[in-house]
Amino acid sequence: xxxPGLLVFCALLGAAPGCAKKGQNSPAGASVVLVLDxxxxxxxxxxxxxxxxxxxxxxxxxxxxRGGGAGVPVVQMVAGGQAQFGIAxxxxxxxxxxxGADVVPIFATFQTSPQGIMAHxxxxxxTLGDVLKSGTLAIEPGLPYALFLxxxxxxxxxRIVPYDGGVARFMVDPTFAQQCFVTAEPLAARKKGxxxxxxxxxxxxYDPYTGVVIVKRTWLAEHPEQxxxxxxxxxxxxxxxxxxxxxxxxxxxxxxxxxxxETFASAAAAExxxxxxxxxxxxxxxxxxxxxxxxxxxxxxxxGVVDRAPAVGDYFLPLP
Amino acid sequence: xxxxxxxxxxxxxxxGDARGVRVHVEHLRRVFAMGMPVIDGLDLDIAAGSFVALxxxxxxxxxxxxxxxxxxxxxxxGTVTLEGAPRHARVAFVFQDAHLLPWRNVxxxxxxxxxxxxxxxxxxxxxxxxxxxxxGLAEAMGKLPHELSGGMRMRVSLARALxxxxxxLLLDEPFAALDEMTRQRLDDQLRALWVRLxxxxxxxxxxxxxxxxxxxxxxxxxARPARVVGDLALDLPRERNAxxxxxxxxxxxxxxxxxxxxxxxx
Amino acid sequence: xxxxxxxxxxxxxxVVIVAVWEALVRVLDVPLYLLPPPSAIARAAATGLGDLAxxxxxxxxxxxxxxxxxxxxxxxxxxxxSASRVLERALYPYTVFLQTVPIVAIAxxxxxxxxxxxxxxxxxxxxxxxxxxxxxxxxxxxSVEPALRDLFRLYGASRxxxxxxxxxxxxxxxxxxxxxxxxxxxVIGAIVGEFVAGFSDSGGGLGILILSSYRQLRTDLxxxxxxxxxxxxxxxxxxxxxxxxxxxSRWHPSxxxxxxxx
Numbered sequence: 001x002x003x004p005g006l007l008v009f010c011a012l013l014g015a016a017p018g019c020a021k022k023g024q025n026s027p028a029g030a031s032v033v034l035v036l037d038x039x040x041x042x043x044x045x046x047x048x049x050x051x052x053x054x055x056x057x058x059x060x061x062x063x064x065x066r067g068g069g070a071g072v073p074v075v076q077m078v079a080g081g082q083a084q085f086g087i088a089x090x091x092x093x094x095x096x097x098x099x100g101a102d103v104v105p106i107f108a109t110f111q112t113s114p115q116g117i118m119a120h121x122x123x124x125x126x127t128l129g130d131v132l133k134s135g136t137l138a139i140e141p142g143l144p145y146a147l148f149l150x151x152x153x154x155x156x157x158x159r160i161v162p163y164d165g166g167v168a169r170f171m172v173d174p175t176f177a178q179q180c181f182v183t184a185e186p187l188a189a190r191k192k193g194x195x196x197x198x199x200x201x202x203x204x205x206y207d208p209y210t211g212v213v214i215v216k217r218t219w220l221a222e223h224p225e226q227x228x229x230x231x232x233x234x235x236x237x238x239x240x241x242x243x244x245x246x247x248x249x250x251x252x253x254x255x256x257x258x259x260x261x262e263t264f265a266s267a268a269a270a271e272x273x274x275x276x277x278x279x280x281x282x283x284x285x286x287x288x289x290x291x292x293x294x295x296x297x298x299x300x301x302x303x304g305v306v307d308r309a310p311a312v313g314d315y316f317l318p319l320p
Numbered sequence: 321x322x323x324x325x326x327x328x329x330x331x332x333x334x335x336g337d338a339r340g341v342r343v344h345v346e347h348l349r350r351v352f353a354m355g356m357p358v359i360d361g362l363d364l365d366i367a368a369g370s371f372v373a374l375x376x377x378x379x380x381x382x383x384x385x386x387x388x389x390x391x392x393x394x395x396x397x398g399t400v401t402l403e404g405a406p407r408h409a410r411v412a413f414v415f416q417d418a419h420l421l422p423w424r425n426v427x428x429x430x431x432x433x434x435x436x437x438x439x440x441x442x443x444x445x446x447x448x449x450x451x452x453x454x455x456g457l458a459e460a461m462g463k464l465p466h467e468l469s470g471g472m473r474m475r476v477s478l479a480r481a482l483x484x485x486x487x488x489l490l491l492d493e494p495f496a497a498l499d500e501m502t503r504q505r506l507d508d509q510l511r512a513l514w515v516r517l518x519x520x521x522x523x524x525x526x527x528x529x530x531x532x533x534x535x536x537x538x539x540x541x542x543a544r545p546a547r548v549v550g551d552l553a554l555d556l557p558r559e560r561n562a563x564x565x566x567x568x569x570x571x572x573x574x575x576x577x578x579x580x581x582x583x584x585x586x
Numbered sequence: 587x588x589x590x591x592x593x594x595x596x597x598x599x600x601v602v603i604v605a606v607w608e609a610l611v612r613v614l615d616v617p618l619y620l621l622p623p624p625s626a627i628a629r630a631a632a633t634g635l636g637d638l639a640x641x642x643x644x645x646x647x648x649x650x651x652x653x654x655x656x657x658x659x660x661x662x663x664x665x666x667x668s669a670s671r672v673l674e675r676a677l678y679p680y681t682v683f684l685q686t687v688p689i690v691a692i693a694x695x696x697x698x699x700x701x702x703x704x705x706x707x708x709x710x711x712x713x714x715x716x717x718x719x720x721x722x723x724x725x726x727x728x729s730v731e732p733a734l735r736d737l738f739r740l741y742g743a744s745r746x747x748x749x750x751x752x753x754x755x756x757x758x759x760x761x762x763x764x765x766x767x768x769x770x771x772x773v774i775g776a777i778v779g780e781f782v783a784g785f786s787d788s789g790g791g792l793g794i795l796i797l798s799s800y801r802q803l804r805t806d807l808x809x810x811x812x813x814x815x816x817x818x819x820x821x822x823x824x825x826x827x828x829x830x831x832x833x834x835s836r837w838h839p840s841x842x843x844x845x846x847x848x
């Protein structure tokens with residue numbers, strides 16, 4: 001009877017990392033893993049700051065931060081137990097939930113989405129609609145906001161090609177436009193001597209929370225105190241980082257030498273306003289409102305990414 | 321029109337006015353990679369229209385000699401001269417395997433040499449049909465090589481060699497891979513063709529019986545490097561048939577050849 | 587009747603695999619985004635059939651063009667390489683490079699040079715599939731029996747005659763083998779090319795569909811797209827096989843056995 005044994009073995013293998021983290025209680029506090037959805041960059045600055053300034057430790061957590069890259073399956077890893085905390089976009093969260101991944105958001109770094117479209121300023125575009133009319137546009141296939149833009153503007157005149165994660169093509173082709181994270185690609189292009197002009201997707205009416213920390217719902221139910229600790233530490237970490245990012249930037253730069261120190265600094269500076277909102281001022285950095293999640297759910301249903309807008313109460317849980 | 325095998329055996333050509341060329345080999349030398357000479361200063365003379373067997377142990381260099389005569393190989397010393405027909409002498413070669421082109425049928429295979437020389441389709445096919453009829457394959461012209469037996473394939477190879485009406489026919493142990501019965505039948509067929517067409521035939525073999533049966537003259541070689549250790553005119557009737565193989569005279573000639581072979585260190 | 591009987595074992599195996607898969611997913615309650623059951627995949631294929639078929643046709647075009655390029659350029663290259671041993675020794679290692687270079691790495695370069703779209707995708711399909719054609723065609727040409735070469739030389743055949751009447755027909759069985767391998771590789775090359783260079787809207791091929799369904803966690807649609815990609819590869823492979831059969835069955839042992847079996 002080898003097959004059942006093999007299946008049990010595989011199941012244990014999958015559960016093992018989660019088990020190990022759950023059970024361990026080192027002198028420094030509970031040991032958890034935070035998995036990022038990109039390489040260490042200023043968009044995660046607050047979390048690294050929380051670790052570096054001892055913020056996590058003060059709240060009784062030992063956090064291992066795992067950087068990612070293109071295509072890291074953050075939601076799958078959190079849902080599968082390989083990581084307790086993960087970073088994702090709000091639309092990813094709702095999409096994953098619709099496919100059966102039971103993860104819930106607890107903290108939203110960016111109150112305004114840093115997603116944007118970067119075009120050549122020399123073209124003289126006035127609105128994003130202009131950009132979409134001609135030339136080449138590089139967007140990851142399947143991105144919800146691409147569907148949103150298509151719905152808003154109708155058939156796009158520009159040819160849509162896959163996004164390869166850099167600015168090489170942008171520098172070479174004057175009719176080229178591409179998706180960007182407002183704190184990343186435009187800065188890289190400007191440094192190389194390009195003339196990027198950024199149109200925020202948020203300005204078009206599609207503004208999901210970004211840099212959202214997610215946890216598995218069942219894990220939240222079992223460890224509410226760790227979740228609370230994380231949120232508090234993250235809030236402190238981001239406050240510290242936005243005030244003075246230099247030390248944390250050094251740490252991240254060592255992990256990600258591809259981005260130079262100067263860009264780290266300018267990106268951190270650009271991020272600051274995106275983390276601000278009325279709600280964040282009132283309730284603290286990273287807090288979220290029901291209404292915005294509801295709006296997002298409706299928008300995703302309208303473009304067909306999910307079949308119907310999910311009930312907000314299913315996932316928008318009051319924090320412990 | 322095609323002349324079938326004469327039942328009386330009377331040749332269509334007298335030996336004297338044969339079409340074949342005279343082959344003259346002088347001080348021939350061929351050395352191979354290791355520096356070991358395979359042929360070292362060989363002299364040989366073959367009369368026009370004669371049927372000569374080259375007999376010797378395996379690896380002695382008789383195949384190399386044949387290739388040098390054919391022009392498929394170049395000597396390191398000495399000369400090979402073909403005298404006879406006023407035009408450039410036509411040489412044909414039959415290998416140990418039939419080596420037919422598997423994607424062509426019998427007729428197209430037989431016609432190949434003429435095709436390569438630029439003869440047009442109708443003419444070359446006509447010649448091929450004649451040659452195939454000479455070897456008794458008139459019915460098999462549309463077949464592909466894989467549909468033929470070993471003996472039939474060898475006969476196609478023979479027809480291919482004869483299609484250009486060569487002056488010199490060189491055969492390198494052509495029937496060695498065939499069974500006894502087929503071999504004897506092909507021996508008869510070859511000899512009959514020689515009698516009728518009157519060309520020069522040089523036939524390499526390591527079979528004493530075959531040499532004795534087929535040839536008028538047998539040149540016996542020693543082991544490498546090849547040296548002539550025997551050159552016998554075979555005193556046997558011009559008419560060859562199966563009965564001859566059990567004749568006393570045949571056995572005597574065969575023994576003489578075997579003795580020569582042994583002396584050569586076979 | 588015999589054709590049906592020979593199809594039975596693989597069809598039965600497929601039925602068993604599908605049944606076990608469906609059962610396991612249901613029993614173990616595997617989430618949809620991780621491993622969808624065959625029923626979900628079939629449903630996704632049914633509802634998305636229009637998109638899948640369109641995408642498959644786009645990929646098929648690029649794969650076919652790339653394959654044809656490989657067939658022609660590959661064969662010509664083999665002929666050139668066979669002309670001299672020195673040339674072969676000098677250039678062959680670089681053709682091996684075509685085999686070993688990771689296409690995922692140079693695909694972005696292709697976009698930079700050719701621009702996104704059918705051209706870059708076709709070139710990607712070509713690069714991935716050309717080496718087996720060159721290698722096999724060259725081996726086929728080199729495998730000509732020396733005695734046949736002697737024969738051609740004896741009768742004064744020109745280089746061209748030797749190439750067309752002896753070397754090419756001799757090399758055909760090897761070439762067909764190389765083309766069989768190239769067929770599947772051309773589809774892979776096209777899809778990888780699309781990952782980087784495909785057009786994302788209606789002009790996108792299966793590569794784009796795979797990327798976007800992955801991004802939206804539509805794992806069932808992703809599986810359906812992968813299935814269509816495999817079918818495409820199988821179709822092209824089958825076409826090459828059929829062509830090879832017609833070209834060779836008259837005289838080549840391998841094709842003849844197939845004929846005899848039926």
